[in-house]
Amino acid sequence: MQTTWKASVMAFLIPISFLPSRTLAQAVPAKPAAPNIIFILTDDLGYGDLGVFFQSQRQKKGDNLPFQLTPHLDQMAATGAKFTNQYSNAPVCAPSRASFITGVNQGNASVRDNQFDKQIEDNHTIATMLKAAGYSTAAIGKWGLQGETKEEPNWPAHPSKRGFDQFFGYMRHADGHEHYPYEGLYRGKKQIWDNYTNVAEGLSKCYTTDLWTAYAKKWIVDHEQGKDAKKPFFMFLAYDAPHAVLELPTQAYPKGAGLKGGLQWTGTKGGMINTASGEIDTYVHPDYAAATYDDDQNAATPELAWPDTYKRYATANRRIDDAIGDLSQLLKDLNIADNTLVIFTSDNGPSIESYLPKGFVPFSPEFFASFGPFDGIKRDVWEGGLRMPTLASWPARIGTGKTIAAPSMLSDWMATFADAANIPAPARTDGVSLLPSLTGKGKQEAGQVYVEYKEGGRTPDFKSFEESRRGRKRDQMQMIRMGDLVGVRYQVKSADDDFEIYNVVTDPKETKNLATDPAYQKIQKEMKEKVLQGRRVDAEAPRPYDQAAVPASKVSKAISPGLSWQFFKGNFSYVVSEKGRTAEKKGASKLLNPAALTAPEGMVLYKAYFKAPQDGTYTFSLQTKGKAYVRLHEAELLDADFGYASGKEIFTTVRLKAGYHPVKIYALQKAGKANELMLKYKEEGGDWSSLSNKNLYFVK
Template identity: 65%
Template sequence: MIKGLAKLSSLGIWVWMVLTPAIVNAQLKKSTPSKPNIIFILTDDLGYGDLGVFFQNQRREKADPKLPFQFTPNLDKMAASGAQLTNQYCNAPVCAPSRASLLTGLNQGNAKVRDNQFDKQIENNHTIATVLKTAGYATSVIGKWGLQGETKDEPNWPAHPQKRGFDDFFGYMRHADGHEHYPYEGVYRGKKEVWDNYKNVADSLSKCYTTDLWTARAKKWIVDHEISKGADKPFFMFLAYDSPHAVLELPTQAYPEGKGLKGGIQWLGTPGNMINTASGKVDSFVHPDYQNATYDDGKVKNAPWPDTFKRYATATRRIDDAVGDILQLLEDLKISENTIVVFTSDNGPSIEAYLPAEYVPNTPQFFASYGPFDGIKRDVWEGGLRMPTLVTWAQHIPAGKVVVSPSMLSDWLPTFADVAGVSAPARTDGVSLVPSLTGKGTQAESLIYSEYSEGGKTPDFKEFEASRRGRKRGQMQMIRLGDFVGVRYDIKSADDDFEIYDIVSDPKQTTNLAAVPSCEGLQAQMKAKSLQVRKADLEAPRPYDKAQIPSVELLDKTIPGLSWKFFKGDFPYVVSETGLVESSSGVSKHLGEEMPKSRPGMTLYEGYIKVATDGEYSFSLQASGKAYMRMHEAELIDADFGYQSVSQETQRVYLKAGYHPVKIYYLREAGKQPILSLKMRYGGTDWKPLKSTDFYHTK
């Protein structure tokens, strides 16, 4: 069978679809790859409360006519067959930084894309795709990108997905294009561009509703891959829907009958008739479950739902149908048992809707899309950050599992590296979630931290706590330590107190525990940790950027020198030590000389640097090969991806006097004299070379 999809008949079905299942199956490899396929499905502005299994089913069960509700039957089925992650957070409460943190595995304290930096290029560094390619994966991204970097020389964007580890891209390149769900017609936001790698193909996409378009393309890509490569090469797909965000446009027609290989949404491949729903009337179909829906609006019983909310519910239901369609395709291709599917959202529900003035303004209040929480998109309250996350992986994740341990989107890079059998990069802030998903092994604690700046206010919703209605956002932070969440709004300095909530017993964050004497230590811990997990970024300034990072108190006696561990292996990049077993270890006398000359591998130095005076410190690192350095949990120096051997990398930080933990990873170039040089200076003084005896460790 030819690679790609065959030309289609006038009946609008694939030629190969009329083949018997036996013939289709004959085209697919019979063996099963040892590494699982991975599909990561990301929606845009879908709230925790929008899913039936997370919240809407509870509203339905109350049978209260004042509580309208949505249905998500396919996602509920997915939840029943796999795991619900009820405490997963996005890294930022708005799409661009959230998606960048997902792809790079960095929290917002270390990320290069922060705040409202839409269309800023994602850094040329490790991504989920580059890491999985080292494990032999084929990679694709379909849907919304928005991390390409601005350029007048399109389509040569500096951070085109194919320059960040993806083999194939089909979708919206620019962030704002995702505000329109009919790229050819541009019903409410004007005509948009859809890129097939480096070619704009929007002119061929008449009447293509993007949820359907991305789904059809995803199914086509999966089938093509299985026919051409199959078990010889696992795949990773990042499927990024641009709905239900923004225009709340409607599909052209009902979701096609059936699902999977022979039903549901199909790619036809003919310009002007690209998919099998590219006919009928644009922006017209309301799902039958909502067409005549009524509720008690407080004034009128059995009042019809406003059209705006019929649109929202239909858009969400379309995603639900699409997920069911894709899951059935995996069954039909006999690859479901070896495919991980993750479904989630990029941030909390939005109050935005780019609809004509005659429509009722969109508000997540109608369905309580924020669930049992306060806050929406652009808030660091739970409603803005808590995500509706589902995961299936047959024979590995028990059906109906509920994972309550906290996690973030940045944990997926190390999770996927783990299942693919490769090490995550050392720069990754996340941890593998495999233990909590499968029940095997000990789950490492995730770092739950977010920072964001926004000029608006938390909405004045009557359902929200009075203290935060209409509250100015400004500079914000959120940090979670165990069962407790700390939140700061409109931050003026690092000395501002966190509001503290027991998020397990008080998910709506109604009782601020900051004034409780027993929480004084927790307040100090949150203030310290929120400085120790981040580095300043000139393009996203914070009022605490120059605050002095607290040192740590050491109870054990310190000993001069850094402890070191050598990990044998031919590593393609500086890797995290998680899951590795050292082949030798000791205490260093000279940085760089502990690595055996005859064996490839990486040396990790660990210990503390002691500074005598509060103030500004600068560090400079040079290495033959690659290196990476952390201080506390923040990136200090990255000399790994793209690093030119022996070039100088510097970083400035503000430190309190005392001990500061450091990790230095060193991957020496084979056959070359080891060079690992680290210098430090205080303020404007001269640079001082640091020797191993300038560091300390404990037994």
């Protein structure tokens, strides 16, 4: 006879006595004021495109190779920090951007592969998190995660439905291929949305890099001079350059910068910004207009002029650089620079997918070595496709000229922004806070670096790339980094395929495959296990290893039946991550349930090992009166947090190897209210069983 859900719940209530009844007053040092946050994301800008990362090295070699100049970004690095080992979450824009916004890697993401314009999930985003903390929020530029609908502009995942107070920009992915929206010079007319209104008709001669910059400046000024001036703000500024059509601005960047100079929003139809005049697609930066280079590396032969294609590319990047200088000066003029955290980065490696007028030399990232000291470009999981040119500025908290070499991902910024804003990150977040690395205070937690992606093309046949990967077919790909070692798989056929293994610290170009060395067989096995333990199956992005059973973990210490628990006191509106938080109290229990009726307010985190008795398919279910979240290894198992309907039973199925599998169970509790959490499982063809000391074990 099956017991009712409530009867089962009451049987698993944890005794009140194990939870703290009061908290002793402690002297807590005042936390810094929450900063303004500006996250600047470029489109297809390579690690090697910035002076501070690679172009300055080319310039200093003295062999007359073509090089680009990025003085403002170089200055940002000199006065702040640069990340030399930060990765995008995917080697193409939509999944990379979605992972940044949601704080989850591609093993747990809902937007994967080439799912352009797919609806980003209705869950925690950086914007919803910061908005709940009192931030004003804005998204400007390229979105491409709205979900397709015939009822535009009522897209299911419009930025306003994902936490942004204001959106101004391109909604569709493909619109971002054109940088003159009104004229549609090479890719046809496009739509620019001011929240739910298409305003493209008033944007003649508006080059999008200028347009987004001018609007961003206007929004910041309006915020600082408006009714919400006391609120901190978060801005997601997503440039659509240098990707796609290599179009030129109308004129030189306006003189000056900041509040009174540089780009300005005029608000006049037909001249909406102060560069919306002159002739479109004509201005070449004077540093490149007459540039020459030694094409054959022979000093005895004449140098050649740069092809117009590369003058365009360098000008587009220089325009972004000028915009960063302009925005930086604005923050100073408004006296908010010291407590504004500014991040500059890209969404993936450099591209060959550039659209040009007829007769132009085709674009190749080889000309400037935009991929830097690596192999691979956009759509590759080699370092050149994933390593990002990331900079950070926060004068009040970050020292000058700092280099951060610890591996990280774009999905770490959600946890970082939460930490900076003095709020907890959602438990769903895969990332870790990078604040210790940025500020030099506290211990930096190691994060996850994992990428999976499918692409039908090939790695380009560039002479500068290793011969073994020139023209190499991609198909299903994976990349994982563990310490200094990176594992890469192309054309993955099964979970048993070996990784190529490279030490990317001593061998950034990935020339020596260590997988052939018997000494690396242990790490080979660990990589194969970790890529299965850190992901959940997504039917819309099928993988050849989806049906592989998740390996169990080795448990070297003595274990006992039951669960260990940690209690975190607080008035949380969502299920929070324990990372960076100190537990109020710890203990162990034989029973599973987070609270008694008189328990204090906060969150209980259970840790245990679920013992799978045999290889097979297991279905888990979760039902709660409050909010909860469950992880299995590093993968999301069950999410009853954001948008969860109280009391609804949710299910998921996974294939497991026999043995012990680590589980984390997060559950919120409100003062005086029992959460009534019920977590069950069954084997294929078997009966349901509650998770308890009969199948859960913890390390003493």
